[in-house]
Amino acid sequence: MSRRLMPLLLIALLPLGAHAEGFARLAELAERGFLVGAEARLLDEGGEVLGVIEPHRPLSPASVTKLYTAAAALERWGPQHRFTTRLVTAGRLDGQGVLHGDLVLEGGGDPGLVDEDLWRLVQQLRQHGVRRVEGRLIISQWRFGPVTCTTTDRCQARARAGNAYSALLSSAGVNHGSWCVKVLPGPRASSSARAVSCHGETPLIPLENGINTLLAGEPTRISAQRVTEGGGDRLVLDGDIALNSAPREFYRASSDPARQTATLLQSLLEQANIAIVGDQASSGEAPPARARTLAAVESQPLQELLLRMLNYSNNFMADVLALNLVEAPQATLPQAGEALERYTLTVPGHGPVTLHSGSGLTTGNRTSATGITALLEAMYRRPALFPSFVAGLQAPANGPMRFIRRGGSTFHQQVMLKTGTLNEPVAVRAVGGYFRTRSGRWGVFGVLVNGTDRTPWLGWPQVLDPLADDLERMIDAH
Template identity: 30%
Template sequence: MFMFLQKISTRILLRFSLLLAGLLSYPAVFAAPTLIQTIDNALTAKCLNANRTAVNIVSLTTGRTVYSRNPQSPLLPASIMKLVTTAAALHYLGPEYRYKTKVLQTGRRLSDTLQGDLILMGGGDSKLLHTDLWQIAQDLKASGLNFVEGRLIADVSLFDGYDRAPTWDVERSQRPFDAKIGALSLDLNTVAVKLRPADKVGDPLNVWLEPAPAYMHIENRSTTAAKGNGTAGVRRIDDAQGVRIVVTGNLPQGDYERTVFVNVDDPSRYTIESFRTYLVKAGITVRGNTEITTVSPANARVIYEHESPPISLIIKEMNTYSSNFMAEQFIKTIAAEKVGKPATHLNGLKQVADFLQTHGINTQGVMLADGSGLSKQNQITARMMTDLLTAMHNRFDIGPDFVTSMRVMGAFGLHSNRFKNSAARAQVRAKTGTLNGVSTLAGYVPSNSGRNLYAYTILLNDNRCGYKGADDVEDQIVNALFTQGDDSALINANAQAAATP
């Protein structure tokens, strides 16, 4: 009896052992997906166009490509093109480069009177503010200047006459992102229209401009409403009588003050007329007319120089707000510094192309049409962008400034809500890009352990995902790099092959 039970027990144990061995022989059934599988799954979204989707990811720790899909396909970059401009600006100009706006005079100064012209010379400064012009005017007044017998001249000779990238559409909106460029620019070439409800229902809104040059006039057709969400709108009308800022609609009584930014049609005129306004306010009378010239006046000498913040700070602002205006100003500034004036987009973009090539960046299929990514003639590849990210990571002199120019995603900073509920919160450095049907993302992210650091580029062209849907795809990929990034030993053989020239 005992032997019979023992045989039964032995058989049961044997079967259990075989069953356990069988289970252990199929770990993939129960294992979590690998990093590559997670990325593959994210890219199965039905809203994506498989032939117009590209991803390239490089481990900066090992130098190996860990994931690659269509890495050499030329696609629209949208605003991640600004990373190319950022890198080129840092390379050619240096992090401590500062724009210079100069005040010059012709003739001679007798006591409190300048017997000659007063000249404001543009240096391409994308950060010149109306408060800077006011400070310049005050400083000139403090020097004892009360009268200018000659003209007030805007010298815009540094840049050529194009007020936009040549590949942009001629038709322009009045929104700030569509602002024109120029050697002499002010307040990002936008005017701030301030709106505040009146104390009494039915009265017009209180409206004023900052700055308020004399040639701009307010046409106030607005009212103060008893309640509601407000329908106030602003548009600019340029005609023979000057520039009219037309305000329509309403704001509810007791509502907060609002600011609407409208771009300006003539940046040079806007800047020099605003300067005249501040000279008058400071107590300096200019008796001559206002003129704009593309030829620097002979025998003029510098009497004042205003410097911008270093471009290490300007590029941070450019990439945070994705300023097209700042990016295009950089392209022409590079041209001015490396080739000479008048600076052109063509010369600036040639310098950018040279920068990419000298850094060994694969530019096959790449077309540079502007510095901002707004042009639909731009073409980059995912590999080109990760090559750039890798090269900049290895540049100790300018690499840190390049990295810090990108937003820290999810860190509750400005425009950083993405990834705020993610495990990768505050770990992701990224530049976003968006056009109709186009969503792009590029930057850096570490693995959770910190043992690996990745450079990634995601290009989703001709997608039907909408803004949020496209963001979700990109976020899944970047989150996987953070949470599963120590899976990097599982190198995709196809990725390795694609990375080989």
């Protein structure tokens, strides 16, 4: 700890200009009125600090928060942990394949549960001999759900959604809490486009298809909105698609993840010729102790879930993972944030942190550049966890997020990072990650740039271009 703290104590005695020396280009944002916190240092003996700008300043990390969620999840469960989703019943199955009682899907908090998993459950049910259910189809979200919304985006998504990132949360949610529709050109120009479910020919919710097919080469412009009226979801589609256009997929948050799961599961049961006599329902209660398991599926290992969550910055997956950290049933997002904060107390040299969610979608999250680098160093020092952690970060050269492909070959090839973006109420652009110097030494960096009322807009090139220049100089010099 003394070797870790000594360089920071010495830096505190330097004048402000020396503080920003390693981040000469990034410091220009501070001169323009943006709030900037930055730190870059090596991880070998001595922990040489290569550059800082107000490293202890508390700022919004946006989706860089997901690094905390990934680290806490690995610490709690380990890379090979799997979440289990079950079909259970307290009823009786007779010799004719009739289940006399309710069929209950017990949500296991799997953040990556998809329709293929539900199909596997249905096939196991058939193998168990079930052909008819004389009871209800109940979705049990006793672990958490419906989770009270705490952000404007998610609260608005209860009535209308034009995106997937604001998906509401449940321990029994499927397909990341979103509906998916695929739009294809019609047979000829001026005909209506085709709109189908991404998971089959028949849409699972009503569609209002106002999309027209244009001549080949014409511009494709499509609007997709999920609206909820009278307790039911529907997708409203409008716009144009060119005759030679590839199919377009649109994901839109559902208004009720448990109801979405019930709708999809019932459709799959019907396809398998298993009839459900009763209604659909959701429950916040755990299945009774006498209930027995009829079918069960396990999630992908945690290390694979984290890869998807971090690579695509999936808010639903991150918040579901954080909610799983809460021991008590009916967990809330504030409780999930408290669980992450408790984990952060174990990170050497981190300092103060405020976390209201595991996704960073909440605007009240606060950490510092020093906190981010302390977290990254702590994971680097855990050889059993580090490979699963670092695998979720992106290399600018080939990461799925194309906007990070800035800078030169050094930045592309020798840096791995996680980004965070918010646009309301102020612009937030945050980055944290690892780098390798020319001589093969490992380093960590954290950068937080927050706008103010007087600096409301900030594009990614304004942050990534100077950051790439600064990091490349550090890497080349060592």
